[in-house]
Every structure is written in C-alpha cells, then in structure tokens.
Amino acid sequence: MSIVQYFLNNFSFISKYAATHFSLIFGAVLISLLLWLPVGVLISRNEKLANTVLGIANTIYCIPSLALFSFLVTIPAFGLGRKSALLALVLYAMMPLVRNVYQGIKIVDKSVIEAARGMGMNSWRILREIQLPLAAPVIFAGFRITVVMTTGVAAIAAYIGEKNLGRLITVGLNGYNVEMIVTGALLIALIAIVLDTVLGFFERMMIPRGLRIRRG
Amino acid sequence: MIKLINVTKIYAGQKEPAVRELNLTVEEGESCVLVGPSGCGKSTTLRMINRLIEPSSGTILIDGKDIRETDPDQLRMGIGYVIQQIGLLPHRTVAENIAIVPRLYGWPKDKIKERTDELLELVGLDPETTRSKYPAQLSGGQMQRVGVARAMAVDPPIMLMDEPFGAVDPIARNHLQDEFLRLQSLMRKTICFVTHDINEAIKMGDRIAIFNRGELVQHGSPHEILSNPVNEFVRDFIGYDRVVKKLSLCRVGAIARKDFGVIRESELPAAAEIMRKQQTEVSFLLDHLGAPGGMLARKLIEKQGAALSPGALKELAQKGREAFIQEDALLRDALSLLFELSVDYLGVLRGETLCGVVSLADIREYAAGKEVD
Ligand SMILES: Nc1ncnc2c1ncn2[C@@H]1O[C@H](COP(=O)(O)OP(=O)(O)O)[C@@H](O)[C@H]1O
Ligand SMILES: [Mg+2]
Numbered sequence: 357m358s359i360v361q362y363f364l365n366n367f368s369f370i371s372k373y374a375a376t377h378f379s380l381i382f383g384a385v386l387i388s389l390l391l392w393l394p395v396g397v398l399i400s401r402n403e404k405l406a407n408t409v410l411g412i413a414n415t416i417y418c419i420p421s422l423a424l425f426s427f428l429v430t431i432p433a434f435g436l437g438r439k440s441a442l443l444a445l446v447l448y449a450m451m452p453l454v455r456n457v458y459q460g461i462k463i464v465d466k467s468v469i470e471a472a473r474g475m476g477m478n479s480w481r482i483l484r485e486i487q488l489p490l491a492a493p494v495i496f497a498g499f500r501i502t503v504v505m506t507t508g509v510a511a512i513a514a515y516i517g518e519k520n521l522g523r524l525i526t527v528g529l530n531g532y533n534v535e536m537i538v539t540g541a542l543l544i545a546l547i548a549i550v551l552d553t554v555l556g557f558f559e560r561m562m563i564p565r566g567l568r569i570r571r572g
Numbered sequence: 573m574i575k576l577i578n579v580t581k582i583y584a585g586q587k588e589p590a591v592r593e594l595n596l597t598v599e600e601g602e603s604c605v606l607v608g609p610s611g612c613g614k615s616t617t618l619r620m621i622n623r624l625i626e627p628s629s630g631t632i633l634i635d636g637k638d639i640r641e642t643d644p645d646q647l648r649m650g651i652g653y654v655i656q657q658i659g660l661l662p663h664r665t666v667a668e669n670i671a672i673v674p675r676l677y678g679w680p681k682d683k684i685k686e687r688t689d690e691l692l693e694l695v696g697l698d699p700e701t702t703r704s705k706y707p708a709q710l711s712g713g714q715m716q717r718v719g720v721a722r723a724m725a726v727d728p729p730i731m732l733m734d735e736p737f738g739a740v741d742p743i744a745r746n747h748l749q750d751e752f753l754r755l756q757s758l759m760r761k762t763i764c765f766v767t768h769d770i771n772e773a774i775k776m777g778d779r780i781a782i783f784n785r786g787e788l789v790q791h792g793s794p795h796e797i798l799s800n801p802v803n804e805f806v807r808d809f810i811g812y813d814r815v816v817k818k819l820s821l822c823r824v825g826a827i828a829r830k831d832f833g834v835i836r837e838s839e840l841p842a843a844a845e846i847m848r849k850q851q852t853e854v855s856f857l858l859d860h861l862g863a864p865g866g867m868l869a870r871k872l873i874e875k876q877g878a879a880l881s882p883g884a885l886k887e888l889a890q891k892g893r894e895a896f897i898q899e900d901a902l903l904r905d906a907l908s909l910l911f912e913l914s915v916d917y918l919g920v921l922r923g924e925t926l927c928g929v930v931s932l933a934d935i936r937e938y939a940a941g942k943e944v945d
Binding site: 467468469470471472473475476477478485486490564565567 | 622624650
C-alpha cells in the first residue's frame, strides 16, 4: 500500500495540484458554456452557418491535445501556462457543447414548433419555453461530456506548465517514480468517473416530467 | 371574412407554383372546407392566411384589412390554428397548453384557470381529471380535443384547421366531427378547414373549395358540388356514389309531405273506404292512445283490402310498425330503412308525433334533382 502511503505523505502538495486542476476545469467549462451555448442556439437557426461551425468544431476535436497545447504555446499572446491551457480546453469543448445544443434544439418535434408559431409565440419565446426545456437533457449530456473530457485533457496541460494532477504523471515519468505516476493517474481517473456518475444522475433529472410520464 | 385575391405561392427552388392565382372568399361565420388530393396546395393556402408562409404574389384580406399590415405574431394570436399532428407541448400539462395564447395576451391567472376549465367542458373533457395531465397521458382523440380547446382559448373569430381529425381512428373522428359541428352551430366562427377526405368535406363544410394542382377547381355548397360537378376531375374526386352522398346533406323533415291519412284501430273494418275517401297514398295506423303503430299503402288495400278481415288488416298494417323515422334524420338513413323494411313509405316523426310521410319516390326525386334551393 505504498500508493496510499505516498498519497498521505504528500497530501499537501497533491491537494494543491488538485485545486489547480479543479480551477482549470471550472474556468474552462465556464468559459465554454458562456461561449458555446449561444453559438449552438445561433446555428440552430441557420443551416449554412451550422454546417460550417460544426465542421470547424469537428476538425478541432480531431487535433491531438498535446499538438494543440504545443501549438498554442508558440503563439506569443498565449505562451506557456494558463491562457494556452484554457484556450485549448475551450476549443475542445466546442464540439460536444455546440453539437449537443444544436441537435437538442433540432430534434424538437417540428409540429410542436409549428403549432406554437401558429398561435403567435415569437421565436425568442419558443426558444425559451419550448426548445431549450425540451433540449435540456441533450444539452446537459454535452455538458457532462465536456466536464469529463476537460478533466482528462487538463492533466495534459501539465506539459505546458500547469501545476495540476497531471504534473504527478509528467514529473513521475521523468524520475520513474511509480507511486507518483500511479497516484496521479488514479486520482485523475477517479475524479472523471465520479463527475461522470454524478452528472449522469442530474442528466436524468433534466428530462421534463411530461416526457418521463407515460400513459397508464 | 377572409378574402384571397390572386394569391400565388411559388416555393424557393420550384418551378410549379404550389398555389396558383387563387381567388377565394370565406364569409363571416361560414365554414369553408379546402379539399383535394395530397400536395394540391391546401396547407400552403391555409398557412398563408396566418402568415406562416408569405405569398409570392397576391393579397389576403381579413375583414377587409391586408394581413401584411399586422405583425405576424399579433395576427396569429387572433386566429385559432389546429394541425393534424396537434403539436401539444409535451412538457406542459393540458391546462398549460390551453393557456398558451391567453398568457401571450397577459390574462390574469384566475381568468385563465376559469377559461381553461370552461373549454375542457366545451370539448367534452372532464376538467378535474384532465387539466393536470401531460399530453403523453392522453389518447389520440383526447389530444385532438385539447388541440381544439387550445385554439379556441381566446375565442378567436377565425379558425384555421389543417386535417384536424386526420390522425384519429374513424369512430373517434366521426365523434369529433359531430361535436365540432355542434360547437360551430353555437359559435358561428369563420373557419377554413383542410381535408383530403371528400366525405369529411361534405359533412363539415357550408362551402367546399376543391383544389387540384394548386388551382381552385370548384367552389360551392356541398349540394351544388354534388349536383353539378364542373368537370371530370371533380366528378372523379367526389366519387360515383355522389348521388348517394347527396342524401347525407338533407334531413327527412325537409322533403316530408303532409298528405297522409290516419286510421284508428277502431276504424279498421272500414279502412279501405276511409282511405279511398282520404285520397292519400298511405295511411298510418294509430292505436287508441294516438301513437303510430303501423302503415297501410293504398295500392295494397285497393288490390285486396275489401277481402281482408279487420284482424288481417291490422296484421298487415303492423308489418310497417317500424316504418317511422325522426324528421331530423338524414335521407341516407331513411333510404336505408326503406330498403331494410322493404316498404315504400316512412312515417316522419317529431318526437312521438306523426308529422309527415316520405316515400322512396320522394327520395329518388330529391337525389335526381339538379339544383334546388
Ligand atoms: N416548405 C415547402 N418548401 C417547398 N415546397 C413545399 C413546401 N411545403 C409544401 N411544398 C410543396 O407545395 C405543394 C403543395 O403542398 P401542400 O400545400 O402541403 O399540399 P396539401 O396540404 O394540399 O397536401 C407540394 O408539391 C409540396 O411538395
Ligand atoms: Mg397538407
């Protein structure tokens, strides 16, 4: 049980790393939500724009994270550290968030929208009272994917100077410190799994009551 | 009143117009049924009236005012709209669905609640058990009722209905049609009703507009259209049983005649004599309470009446004891009864009282008649 031993002995700096890790996740997810939710809504109203934007999101998503981090570091305005880390994470989040908002809105039954328009609801009201509530579970699923993905990718930001749980792995690998590597890997995995499970629970709660309920 | 003047709609990227040079007027309080094969432009026409679609050219007036002068959302709030798929908001209760337009108008909560219950009653749903249900908990017919209630929430003078009963089973559809006719007879709204079913059109419309490939082919009352189809297309579309269909348009009372005789049971021995004197084709047998209980046709009596005993006469008369029909029944039902009982005459009843007679010949005459007003 040398890993437990290692964890307890080094608790003070590990907890500092964890705090940095969480603050990066939190910052990245927050910015992503503020940015990508409106973009998702916007493209749900314009097919052409949607194709372009989703294409871009897909392409970004395909870039390996180490490559993206390294690339951003070379841009003077970003450089090593948090700015580059945040930007990369926000770019990765584009795909799950924008896509899920778009799809969530698009899968709302067309006849519901037609009836609402036909009754004189304006498009803002339709968005707020119909499309977003009905898309909520799908949007939340995108949020959940984003959080879990960000947890993992944030660890890689240790390579560009973030002092987070990923650093246990990078430093551990340098000196071949097995306890350190395993502790880092386990913690990151554990956090991701716990977040996924908890958010999965909330995701089910996002389904509107009228859709959960069945005849009988 | 809704007036479409030279309205044409060509969808982007299409050569053929979906609606071509349409001129159509729907009078105040009248229900006009747009009917025709699928894709002939019925829905397009309807959706231009509430500006869900803008015409490519032409003008639409509502109560004399060009609809382009009104903000589309404002315009739609004042027009009831029902579609086949209903489009109830699945995450809202029945009451919340009905409250949509009242909320757009900013009605106070208690007024909305009161109106919701009133509407549910009106469309034949129990407010107590229905109002807080979700659409997923309703049957197809119940959903359609809620759809109609929702469209009538603020009592709009105009209703647009696009195949509103198309998705329910035939029995429920019939029922919904009857109830809607009952509502319409009370409310006298101006209605545009789309269907592809000619029988529904005949049943629901004060006037019918028959479309083919984006063009209005014939516009007139069901009777006009069944009597004088303008061309082969209309003839085909309404079907070769059009004369029989016409029998659904007229109630027995409308063609019943008064020239019938009555014979009391006590008068049976002199039946032949009385009938000869009354000079009527048919007499009905009344029992001692005056209730009709049989029928004697003069033809029959003249042939063999004198030879029959009162008892035999009574028996003969009573063969026709079921040959009576209410005056508000349709001629179609009268014809069916005539065939079923193998008789030539039916007594026409108003409640329990005999008030007329209708014969096979009368029905034939009505059906063959071209135009009667
Ligand atoms: N939004 C649309 N865009 C392009 N074409 C359409 C659209 N809606 C309907 N059409 C076409 O216009 C014609 C008339 O359609 P529609 O009015 O829906 O017919 P109906 O309701 O009589 O079945 C059809 O050929 C249909 O394919
Ligand atoms: Mg249609």
